[in-house]
Amino acid sequence: MGILKRIRKIVMADIHGTLDKLESPINMLQQYIRETEEQIVKAQQALSQQLYLEKKYETLIAETEALAAKRARQAELAVSRNEDNIAQLALQEKIKNENKTTLYREQYEATKKQTAALYEQINKLQEKYQELQHKKLILVSRLNTAQAIKTSNTVLSSFDTENAVKGFARIEAQVQKLEAEAAASNYFHQLQHTTKTQVLDQQLQEEVQQALEHLKASK
Incomplete structure (x- = not known):
């Protein structure tokens, strides 16, 4: 049972660690940016399809208009030759192509509206993408x-300030101790120098006295 509990704790810790990483502000923002990038790619693909449809409808409209005009000329030629049956067939094809042209134009206009809406959506996505990048x-x-x-x-x-203060106090005590030792050493050095000077003066006084007595005796 103890082993199972420990395993469960390890697994839960891993799960919470993963969730913490996922819930990181930067990671979440990165996820939003990736999702926006995916939407932009999809929008670009849709725009490509829309532009293709527009070109296709333009081609169909041009073809059906040209064919309707051709059938109209054929009908006029058949009428001039009193070929009513051929004229009727030509007029029938002319009307069919005119109807197709009308239908294609309606579909073309609807496609253009969808394309315009798609352009607007792409612009908004691009603005949102730039905004997310700036926020990032x-x-x-x-x-x-x-x-x-x-x-x-x-x-x-x-940082333990108390230890630092104590440390500085110990250093200061050591400095003061060294200063005291230096002062004592200096005092004894001066004392010894003074003693030697005094001894030297007494010796000179004796010599001076002897010289004085000798001078008096010579007189």
């Missing part, structure tokens, strides 16, 4: 600043 830059900057402040606060909170 701002959020990354803010996140880096927040992390830097958090790290600094962690360092400051872990």
